[in-house]
Amino acid sequence: MAGYRLPEPAGNALNRRRAISFKFNGDDLSGFAGDTLASALLANGERLIGRSFKYHRPRGIVSCGVEEPTGLFDIGDRAARVANTRATDVALTEGMVARTGNAWPSVRFDVGAINSLFASVLTAGFYYKTFMWPDWRLFEPMIRKMAGLGFAGDGPDPDRYDELSLRAEVLVVGAGLAGLEAAVAAAEQGAQVLLVESDTWMGGWAATVAAGSGKDGADMRRTVASLIERASKAGVTIRMGTTVFGLYDHGLAVAVENGSRVVRERTIKIRAGRTILATGAFDRPMLFPDNDRPGVMFAHGAERYAAHYGVAVGKRVVVASSCQAGLDLVTRLRGWGVNVVSVLDFRKGDYVVGVRGRTEVTGVTFVSQGDPKHRNIEADTLLHTGGLTPNVSLHSQAGGGLRWDDEASMFVPSRLAQGVGVVGACAGVFDLGDALEHARQVGLGRIVDAPVGGAGHIPAVNSPPKELLAGSSGKTFVDLQNDVCETDVALAARENYRSVEHLKRYTTTGMATDQGKTSNVNALVTMGRLTSRTPNQVGTTKFRPPYKPVTLGAIVAGRGGERYRPLKRMPAHAFHQSRGALFEEFGGWLRPAAYPKGDESLEAAAEREAAHTRNSVSLFEGSPLGKIEVYGPDAAAFLDLMYVGNISTIAVGNARYGLMLNENGIVVDDGIVARLGPEHFWVNTTSGGAERAALAFEEWLQCEFVDMHVFVQPVVSQWGNVTVAGPKAWKLLEAAGFGAELSPAAMKHMTMREVDYAGVRMRVMRASFSGELGYEINVPALHTQALMERLWRAGGAFGLDVGMYGIEALMLMRLEKGFLHVGADTDGTTLPQDVGMARGLDKKAANFVGRRSMLRAAGQDPSRMQLVGLVPTDKRTRLPVGAHIVPHRPPSPIEGFVTSSGFSPALRHPVALAMLTRGTQRIGERLRIYHLDTEIEAEVVKTPFFDPAGERLHG
Known part of the structure; x- marks a missing residue:
């Protein structure tokens, strides 16, 4: 390493007293604290560090910043590995492991280098022309294996990420001299200023000059030190190691900050009244x-x-x-x-x-x-x-314009975006005096044109x-990362891909991780020369966020797994856990899918649980079921507007099934509505639709039915739900000490009673999604687990074989009964008449949401798809969900598709539901169903498949 290390005072970012060990392609190397991976590799004399994307040509470190196109590595090991990381943009850490990603078996002997022998045919657009015949799928495995420059981690990311929100009156991006001057000017007149800088030092290019000896170095050191001191005294907030990667509307800037040993990266969302860009320039x-x-x-x-x-x-x-x-x-x-x-x-x-x-x-x-x-x-x-290329990425992201300056031979900002100023080298101002004066004026809030120039004539x-x-x-390369040559640009011109956006996509120039920071201008100038146009006439491509590659971990700011979408746990979670529940996510809730025994599969457990429920009695927790209490003198009239059926005619203590539509007549939810009092209703929705339904109620009340006196209160979290289902359901409740008023003889199906049990007020509904005698006991959430344990113990004491069933068994039982499952058997085109739910429409004179849309010509089309039952003719083959119903082997027009399917424990053969064109008119017809080139024959049948008379509901 010593042969490439310069003696002090060179290396002002280093702590030479602290050596750091790291690995590169399996070799043990060392650097110093303050090094980047790139500087440490160069100090160790590592010249060959990678291979190019297409030709696998030898490549080395090219730059010293975020614009680096070739120094890309896989950093870290196993789950902590991050692919395609720029060596110039990552600080060296103890024990760091870095590997070249696009070389096999090694960077010095890379088999992929054989591509160079075929360079004459691997020109721009060859992939569009080559992999079409006879079928692109034949080439897909090979292309996928060769794609990319590295390998992602192979497990959950062990690193931590964070997020922070900030506000500032003035945000200054870049702490070079121009950025410091603008920040100081704004702060000294009383503005709250936030200054962010991606490097670990302030001063930008000037700091590089200031580090040197001689008069130029001494003068620049004084200038940089003076501005930093003034910024500190003026109260400028400074965040180092922070890169703004996106600039959006309404003053929103999003940055990523290099973290510490605790947090790897931090995403910062900044709302600013004004934004001043001082992002410098790149080598062209x-x-x-x-x-x-x-x-x-x-x-x-x-x-x-x-x-x-x-x-x-x-x-x-x-x-x-x-x-x-x-x-x-x-x-x-x-x-x-x-x-x-x-x-x-x-x-x-x-x-x-x-x-x-x-x-x-x-x-x-x-x-x-x-x-x-x-x-x-x-x-x-x-x-x-x-020459130099102003770094205009953020300016363009914000909607600013660009123009070509002939004398300086560069694109410079022209039309400024609202609330965004541009200063220093990124404004095309390279004379120090002019740059500082212009930055001061912009910092004071004055809109002034930048005095472009000062860099001398650049061809x-x-x-x-x-x-x-x-x-x-x-070969002469325009884009080093994507192996785009001058000849590729010439080919694009000959084939008439002269639009700048077509040039980008046809040649792939500027489409890599560096986003064309060092290649775009040369590509545009070359295209202009080949087509006799000026660069201004050729134009530039759209600059899009992120300005530099950002890890997915930083973007989600640690919101992975349950932090991304927090899973809600049911009140009796521990009860299910103690009985071996297999938990899965359903509608944002962690719920038992089944209770497998031993090495039992999920499907086998669900079939066993469903059979047990039909023969005896089982418990099910339905606490996630949507529960909304609706009060007020206009509550009944309002619910009439929300549901297809008549809600206002429900007697107190009774309940009725209801279907909810949106304004287009599309089925969006269903459930049972019970009347607790003259002006008090208990509304059940689907578990996944609980929040959506409550918000829909509020929207209609606040925006349309503003004169109605109605109060809507979602109470999902306040009430638990314990469902007791099976022919022995009442025997279990009786054994547990519930009163005779809940017996099947005293309490009819679709009624609701409020009872006191064990000192707790409960709301009990006779309802069933399984088709068996069922009681839904709504209990204050804190008492849910105690109730389930009490029922379980009571069943054992009286010799009742009490079981548990999960979501999968419930889905099998409702499928056997042909009950609708909104979201599975419906989609964004389903009307009530498609699922047999428009029978009572003639009996309801009142209007309701979606009624008019149901009556449109499309809704009355007799050839619409309708929900029907299917049974495979061999009584063995399960019909795959999503399988298409077609008149003959594809390609063929679709006549329908399978929506729900499963093996019926009660019938001992598979059954399914499907949406089928003119379905109700085709009962008894045999159909061809195709799935992944497999043909299955099935017969259209009436539903329910099981207990068609519904006798089992009564115990």
Whole structure:
């Protein structure tokens, strides 16, 4: 490592007293605290660090920032592994494990490099033309295996993430000199200012210069220190290591902050009155053959490595530049001790026409103006800069415009987005005095035009003249990450993909993790040259968030699993757990799917539970069932408007099934409505529709039926629900001490009673979704588990074989009865008449939500799909849910599809429900059902499949 480390004072970001060990491709290496992975690799002399995406060409570190296109690694191991991480953007940590992702079996011997031999046919758009015949599916496995540059973690992410929300009157993005000046100006006039910076130091490019010796370094140190001190005194809040990756409407900026040992990353949502962008500029690459060799780097990045990380990127360095800024840094590099052996000035006719070496640079080939003879320079590094590209990503995300500046040869901001200012290099202002004055004016809230320029003349085309490339056979890359060459852009032009968006997608330039930060301008200029258009006429592609790749963990801010969608637990959760419940999520609730015994499968357990319920008695917790109490003098009239059936005619103590529609007449929920008093109703909805139904009630009351006196109160969490079902249900309740008023003889089906039991007021309803004698006991939630335990003990004491059943058994029993399950047997097109629920429509004179839509021509079409029963003719094959009903082997017009299916324990054969065109008219017909090229024959039958007379409801 010592051979590439520069002595102090170089490396002002390092703590050289703290060494850090890490692994790279299995090798043990070391760096210092403050290093990035990229600087540590360069310090260890690692030149070949990866392979390119398409051709698998050798690649090395190119830049020193977020714009890095090739230094991508898998960081971490196993579940903690993060793919495609930029080595320039990750701090070195003790024990870090980094691997090259796009090379096998190793980065030095990569089998994929064979692709280079077929480069002439692997041109832009080859995939669109090649993999279509005879069937693209034949190629899919191979393409999927080759896709990507790394491998994601293979388990739950062990890291922690966090989220923070902030407000600021002024948000300044970037703590370079212009950003500091704007922040200070705003803060000194009393504004609350938040300044965010992605680096670990302030000052930006100026801090790099300030780290050097000589008068320039000393002057810049004073300037940077003065601004930082003024910012501190003015009360500017500063967050380092924080990158704004998205700028949205209404002053919303979203950033990701590098975390600590406790939190890996923190997502910060910032609401700002004004946003000032001071995001700097990138090196614009020069274009020349073999410009992708390991050791070919951006010049300003090499200066940052020297100043902040104490790394000499090479031992014999050639600098090629087409602008004065590139030549100015040569003196600074030499001041750090970097051995610059030659300087090539593009403006004076010095052209790089080749790079020698394969896995690392061994020499540079160039020609001079008027002398076409190729000459060679022995070197291990080539630094180049073809000018600067303002970092306008966030400005464009916010809706700002761009224009091409001919003199500076760059796109610069033109039309500003509302509430967004742009200062410094990202505004195209490179003269220090002009930049600071402009930033001060913007910081004070004055809208002023940026004095673009100051960088000196930069040629629009940074590639050698074609006539001087004779004898040069290397490829010239425009986009290093996606292996897009100048010839690919030329092919796109010849094939008339001249629109900038078509160019991007046809060649894939600018579509990688760097989002074209260093490739887009050269691609656009090249396309303009090939089509006789100016870059302004070619235009730019849309800049979209995120500005840099962001981990999914940071985006969700740790809201994974139950933190993303918190699962609700039923009041008697522990009771089910103690009886071996297999829990699954249903409608946001953690509920028992079944209670398997031994190695019993879920399906077998559900069939056993359903059979036991039909023969004896079982308990089921239905606490998630939607429960809404509706009060008021207009409650009955309001519920008439909400449901298809008549609710106002329900007598006190009775209940009725109801179907709820939306304004389009579509079935959205169902349930039982009971009347507890003249102005008091107990409304049950589906478990998944509880919140939706309550919100719909409120919306209609607040927006349409504003004169109605109705109070709606959801009470799902206040009331538990214990369902007792089976022919011996009443025997169990009687054994547990419930009064005779609940006996089947005294309490009819679809009635509700309020009773006192064990000192607790309960609401008991005779209802059944299983088709058996059933009691739904609504009990205050805190007493739910005690009631279930009491019923369980009572059954055992009286010799009753009490069982438990879960959701899967309930679904089997309701399927046997042909009961509708909203959401499974319905979709966004289902009307009441499609599921046989419009029979009472003629009896209801009052209007209700969705009635008019039901009567539209489409709703009255006799060929609509209708819900019917199906039985496979062989009585053995279970019909897959979603399987299509068609008149003949596909391709064929669809006549219907299976909505629910299962094996009936009561009937000992499979049954199913389906939506079928003219279904009720086709009873007895045999159909062909197809699923994954398998044909199944089934017969259309009437429902219910089991107990069609409904006698079992009465015990």
